[in-house]
Amino acid sequence: MSLLEVRNLRTHLLTQDGVARAVDGVDLDIPEGEAVGVVGESGSGKSLLALSLLGLLPKRNCEVLEGSSVRFRGAELVGAGEKNLRRIRGREVAMVFQEPMTSLNPVYSLGNQIREALTLHRDMGRKDSAGEAVRLLEEVGIPDAAARAKAFPHQLSGGMRQRAMIAMALAGDPSLLVADEPTTALDVTVQVQILALLRRLQEERGMALLLISHDLRVVAQVCRTVFVMYGGRMVEQGPTSEVFPRPKHPYTRGLLGSRLSVRDRRSRLRPIPGEVPEATAWPKGCRFHPRCAEVVQICRREEPPMVSLSLEARGGGLALPGGGSERAARCWFPGPEEKEGQ
Amino acid sequence: MVRWAALLLPGSAHLLERRWLGGGTALALWVGLLGLVVFRFRRVVDAVASGTDGRIGLAVLLLVLLTVWIWSLKSGPRRSEKGASAGDGDWARLWGSFRENRLAVVGLWVVFGFYLATFLTPFLTPYDPIFQPAFQTPEMGLLSAPPSAAHLLGTDGLSRDLFTRLLYGARISLSIGFLAVGISVTIGTLLGAVAGYLGGWFDFVVMRLVDLFMAFPRLVLLIAIVALFDSSIFLIIVALALTQWPFMARVVRGEILALKEREFAEAARALGFSRTRIIFKHLLPNALGPLIVAATLGIGNTIILEAGLSFLGLGVQGPMPSWGRMVFDGRSYLLDAWWITTFPGLAIVLVVLAFNLVGDGLRDALDPRQVSEVRR
Numbered sequence: 211m212s213l214l215e216v217r218n219l220r221t222h223l224l225t226q227d228g229v230a231r232a233v234d235g236v237d238l239d240i241p242e243g244e245a246v247g248v249v250g251e252s253g254s255g256k257s258l259l260a261l262s263l264l265g266l267l268p269k270r271n272c273e274v275l276e277g278s279s280v281r282f283r284g285a286e287l288v289g290a291g292e293k294n295l296r297r298i299r300g301r302e303v304a305m306v307f308q309e310p311m312t313s314l315n316p317v318y319s320l321g322n323q324i325r326e327a328l329t330l331h332r333d334m335g336r337k338d339s340a341g342e343a344v345r346l347l348e349e350v351g352i353p354d355a356a357a358r359a360k361a362f363p364h365q366l367s368g369g370m371r372q373r374a375m376i377a378m379a380l381a382g383d384p385s386l387l388v389a390d391e392p393t394t395a396l397d398v399t400v401q402v403q404i405l406a407l408l409r410r411l412q413e414e415r416g417m418a419l420l421l422i423s424h425d426l427r428v429v430a431q432v433c434r435t436v437f438v439m440y441g442g443r444m445v446e447q448g449p450t451s452e453v454f455p456r457p458k459h460p461y462t463r464g465l466l467g468s469r470l471s472v473r474d475r476r477s478r479l480r481p482i483p484g485e486v487p488e489a490t491a492w493p494k495g496c497r498f499h500p501r502c503a504e505v506v507q508i509c510r511r512e513e514p515p516m517v518s519l520s521l522e523a524r525g526g527g528l529a530l531p532g533g534g535s536e537r538a539a540r541c542w543f544p545g546p547e548e549k550e551g552q
Numbered sequence: 553m554v555r556w557a558a559l560l561l562p563g564s565a566h567l568l569e570r571r572w573l574g575g576g577t578a579l580a581l582w583v584g585l586l587g588l589v590v591f592r593f594r595r596v597v598d599a600v601a602s603g604t605d606g607r608i609g610l611a612v613l614l615l616v617l618l619t620v621w622i623w624s625l626k627s628g629p630r631r632s633e634k635g636a637s638a639g640d641g642d643w644a645r646l647w648g649s650f651r652e653n654r655l656a657v658v659g660l661w662v663v664f665g666f667y668l669a670t671f672l673t674p675f676l677t678p679y680d681p682i683f684q685p686a687f688q689t690p691e692m693g694l695l696s697a698p699p700s701a702a703h704l705l706g707t708d709g710l711s712r713d714l715f716t717r718l719l720y721g722a723r724i725s726l727s728i729g730f731l732a733v734g735i736s737v738t739i740g741t742l743l744g745a746v747a748g749y750l751g752g753w754f755d756f757v758v759m760r761l762v763d764l765f766m767a768f769p770r771l772v773l774l775i776a777i778v779a780l781f782d783s784s785i786f787l788i789i790v791a792l793a794l795t796q797w798p799f800m801a802r803v804v805r806g807e808i809l810a811l812k813e814r815e816f817a818e819a820a821r822a823l824g825f826s827r828t829r830i831i832f833k834h835l836l837p838n839a840l841g842p843l844i845v846a847a848t849l850g851i852g853n854t855i856i857l858e859a860g861l862s863f864l865g866l867g868v869q870g871p872m873p874s875w876g877r878m879v880f881d882g883r884s885y886l887l888d889a890w891w892i893t894t895f896p897g898l899a900i901v902l903v904v905l906a907f908n909l910v911g912d913g914l915r916d917a918l919d920p921r922q923v924s925e926v927r928r
Contacts, residue, residue, distance in 0.1 A: 266821055270751070299824030307822075312815040317837045317918075326833075327823050378823065 213386055213418050214240040214263070214282050214303075220275040221255075221262045223489070230489035232258045234442035237516070239535050240386060245412050245419040246535070247429030247450070249465065250439035253486040256422045257308075259439070260390045263287070263420075264303055265295045282386075301331045304379035308391040310371035314363035320347065320374045321359030327381035346377040351407055369400035373407065380411070386418040387411075393428060405431050426465055430454055435535045438462050441497030442489060444516065448537035458519060458537075458544035460502045496542070504543065514542045562624030573651075574627070577661065578620050585617055588675055599674035612671040649917040656913020662906035666899075670723045679713035681720040682871045687711070696889040706891040708882065714895055721873035721896065726903070728789055728858050728874070729851040735793035737847050740800025741836070747801070748808030749831045759805070762798040770795050771860060778866045788867060792854050803846045807839035841915040848911025852904030859900065875900050 221233035233255045240246045250256050261267050263280055265287065280287040282298060307313045315323060324343040328334045334342060340359075347355035350373040363371055372392060379387055389408060393401035409432045412419040423429050429436050429450070436453050438446040438461065446459040457463045464482035484501040487493055493500050499509040519537045557564040562582045566575025589596055599606030651657050669676065687710075699706040705714040747758040765773070777791040811817060812835060820830045859876020861867030868874040875896045882892030 264822060266818065296824045296826065299822055301824060305819070305822035307815055307819055309815050313819045315816045315820070315834050315838070326825075330823075330825065375819070378819075382823070 212239040213242045217279040219259065219262060219278045219280060221258050221267065222273050222275060224271040225490065228490045231442055231492060232489045233262060236444060238437060238444065240418050240420055243416040243418055244435065245421065245433040247421045247423065247433035247436045248439055249423060249426055249429050249436060251424060251486050254439045255442040256439055257390055260305070260388050260422055263388065264299050264305065300327060300382040300384065302384055303386045303388060304382055304384040306375050306379050306387065306389040306392045308394050310368050310375055310395060313375050314371055316363055319360050319362055324378050324381050327378055331382035346380055347374065350377045368396050369403065372396060372404055376407065384417065386420065388420045390422045408432055426454065426469065441487070441492055443497065443540065445498065446539040447535060452537055458539040459541045460504050461498050508542055514540050516540045517544060519544060562620050565624070573657065578624050581616065581620050585613055592675055595678060596675050606674045609672050609674055616668065646917050650913050653913040653916060655909050659906040659909025659913065662902060663910060666722055666726060666903055669719055670726060673719040677713065677716040677719060679716040681712065681717045681873055684710045684712055696885055696892065699891055705895045706889070708892045709885050714891065717873040717878060718895060718899055721875045721878055722899065724785065724868055724872065724874040725855050725858065725876065728785065728792065729855045731789045732792035732796065732854045733847050733850045736796035736850065737800050737843070740797040741804050741843065744801035744804030745808050745831050745836055748805035749812055749827065749835065758801065762801055765795060765798040770857065774857065774861060775864065775866055778861065783866055783869060785868060788858060788861065792857060796850055796854065800843065800846055803842050804839055807842055808835050811835045811838050840918050844911050844914050844918070848907045851907045855900055855904060
């Protein structure tokens with residue numbers, strides 16, 4: 211059994227243009243102690259997916275639909291009630307957000323913010339929590355942690371703040387860390403450091419990690435398994451080592467193609483044409499078909515199921531019952547139409 | 553030598569080290585209060601003997617002296633070993649950035665001075681605030697006498713000493729201002745913060761209630777409340793608080809509405825903090841700045857409103873003095889005896905100004921971003 215099992219998660223948003231099916235039938239598995247990545251363009255529903263997991267959606271315009279299921283260690287979280295969810299948040303599943311500039315409370319010092327989580331989740335006293343806060347700051351690689359614990363958020367750089375956020379998230383000793391675009395707002399050099407930190411923490415603590423990003427490289431550096439999200443659904447999944455060299459879904463290929471390569475200056479940048487359609491009106495058939503170069507008749511008519519591509523899987527080539535992290539793609543004609551790279 | 557000076561004359565050691573503000577204040581307090589006891593010894597003894605008023609005054613006086621003495625010893629000549637950034641606690645840091653603002657410190661001392669004076673009143677003046685000597689023994693009392701050595705601020709139209717009445721009036725005006733605002737801030741903060749965070753029907757009900765209160769002119773509402781019941785100081789305080797909390801609630805609600813959308817509020821939820829904790833520990837401290845400004849402005853406003861009520865005969869009932877009442881009592885003498893209205897008016901202006909300065913200083917000091925900028 212996986213640590214976190216998401217089945218048919220559907221989160222709809224009420225907007226002025228109607229109901230946006232932002233997350234629309236997501237299956238996702240996070241095994242204990244593993245790093246899993248979710249990749250997709252903005253508008254694909256990644257962030258909403260992350261918020262849905264812990265019931266953090268604003269109630270006034272978001273709704274997780276009937277039939278959705280999020281199980282943590284077998285316990286259902288959808289509709290579990292605020293009280294039960296609070297027991298999971300921070301202690302079992304912690305989150306790191308995109309914007310380190312505003313994710314820390316400006317009126318408390320770093321130490322005090324971390325200590326609050328410590329006293330709440332680990333019943334620590336004043337003395338213990340002070341020491342543990344400094345230790346956590348050290349663990350996330352903040353130099354001179356004892357002095358920095360007294361610093362206020364505005365006195366720190368973005369990278370330092372993100373490290374402090376991570377330290378705060380670790381305070382409850384969670385078994386799953388959800389990081390929603392943790393490096394997007396940072397300098398490239400700092401990005402690499404934060405990613406290395408996340409990977410180190412994940413390995414050292416044996417903690418599961420759900421890394422959400424629009425950047426394939428970010429996910430490739432940290433995660434063993436990757437899910438590619440488009441139009442509110444997963445369109446491709448599998449081990450990172452297989453998905454990136456041999457993408458099966460045209461969208462994944464498109465993502466890989468719209469990357470700049472440092473080594474090969476002459477390689478053409480091939481952006482995916484068009485934009486992510488509005489979540490209020492997904493196209494009929496395959497949701498990617500209006501932007502797909504390889505579109506044929508059936509793509510416009512019918513939506514393909516998630517098809518297993520794993521050679522070992524007994525039902526290879528058949529529709530996946532949902533979940534798992536084996537190699538699969540949601541395409542009528544999965545496979546490399548053109549060789550990637552060479 | 554320096555140690556002995558510090559022991560006998562608190563603040564003197566600070567002055568030798570060129571710490572003018574702290575040393576000067578301590579020395580002035582020490583000399584002033586001791587001098588009061590020595591030179592007005594009989595009056596102090598009489599006051600203490602005659603009632604609780606004097607005993608409380610003596611207790612406060614001794615407490616202040618003791619505080620000054622201990623402070624001077626603790627922060628005295630050994631200053632160097634502690635360093636400039638003394639203290640790591642939240643309060644030490646708050647004070648550290650508060651005193652960067654000189655005007656705010658002055659305001660704080662003015663407020664402190666007024667409150668101290670309300671306690672020491674029986675030692676400061678030999679007169680009675682209510683007794684009208686001119687109508688008992690005509691040769692003793694002077695009607696509308698200008699300021700002189702015997703009557704520092706002159707006497708009013710009924711021959712009562714104005715300085716004395718000003719001191720007794722401070723008791724009433726200051727407690728009304730402070731208590732009414734204290735109550736209204738408490739109610740307004742609670743309702744405003746919870747309404748802003750929860751939204752929904754609770755927010756709707758609270759805000760319509762606020763609208764209801766704000767739809768009436770405040771003075772009319774006050775008159776209605778006071779006219780319904782027997783006027784007493786307690787009732788006036790409650791009435792003032794009741795008509796003021798909607799303003800506080802609106803300020804707090806607005807702040808909370810903006811703050812709850814900030815990412816740190818979401819981060820706090822993701823950490824599993826409860827709603828109460830998020831509202832009162834994470835959001836409210838961020839809203840303190842505007843709240844404190846509103847509250848200090850409110851104190852001034854309240855003192856003025858109380859004056860207005862007294863003018864209409866609905867506020868503090870004579871012969872007990874409140875500053876507002878004194879101003880309006882003196883209105884008919886305005887052309888002949890300017891001091892009767894001027895000094896209570898000045899007192900109101902001074903206190904309101906001081907409270908506003910303190911409020912400004914507090915707001916800046918409470919914002920941690922301000923600290924590093926000022927301190928470099």
